[in-house]
């Protein structure tokens with residue numbers, strides 16, 4: 001689907017009673033312009049890519065290479081690329097900003113304070129995301145309500161005021177973890193190897209770890225911070 005905007009932002013579509021495929025169709029139909037899907041190559045995102053190939057195969061997939069991703073994430077990205085024959089639109093941080101950050105504060109400044117962590121996420125994730133979303137009318141994401149307290153009120157369709165009021169579609173908003181895995185296994189989808197190692201959430205290598213049985217699904221992200229702080233600025 002074209003990345004060019006026609007200057008209009010569509011209204012919120014009614015997704016009451018729709019399943020994930022129906023939500024995708026409604027979101028794409030309401031777009032009135034370019035649509036793209038953001039992927040971290042978690043199991044949710046691969047499920048969503050599979051659904052997109054079935055109902056809206058022209059929607060492009062983008063990903064942000066923060067420079068700190070795990071090898072397993074690149075591997076599953078390549079498996080997805082091979083399986084579906086799609087291009088992934090990778091976005092990188094501005095190199096001068098990363099160079100300055102590392103010269104000034106070293107390689108692990110994000111562990112020193114919440115302010116430093118937000119600075120690193122802003123440089124490595126938020127700025128490239130803003131470029132990825134430029135010109136879009138709709139972005140599609142693999143968020144689910146049960147993933148964290150910060151996502152408990154997630155709606156399948158929201159207006160993303162942090163990104164110019166474009167529509168943000170979460171077709172898996174009300175899916176359980178069990179549903180996600182059942183779909184992935186039924187369709188033999190490529191799985192990020194980190195999930196098999198106990199990572200429920202996929203992110204940057206130094207800020208993501210495996211969790212213990214019974215721990216919150218987001219417990220492995222920025223585990224040194226309070227739960228209400230556990231977003232990186234991509235989803236506000």
Ligand code: SF4
Nearest residue numbers: 110120121124204207
């Ligand atoms: S998740 Fe960690 S390494 Fe990645 S951008 Fe945020 S602070 Fe930096």
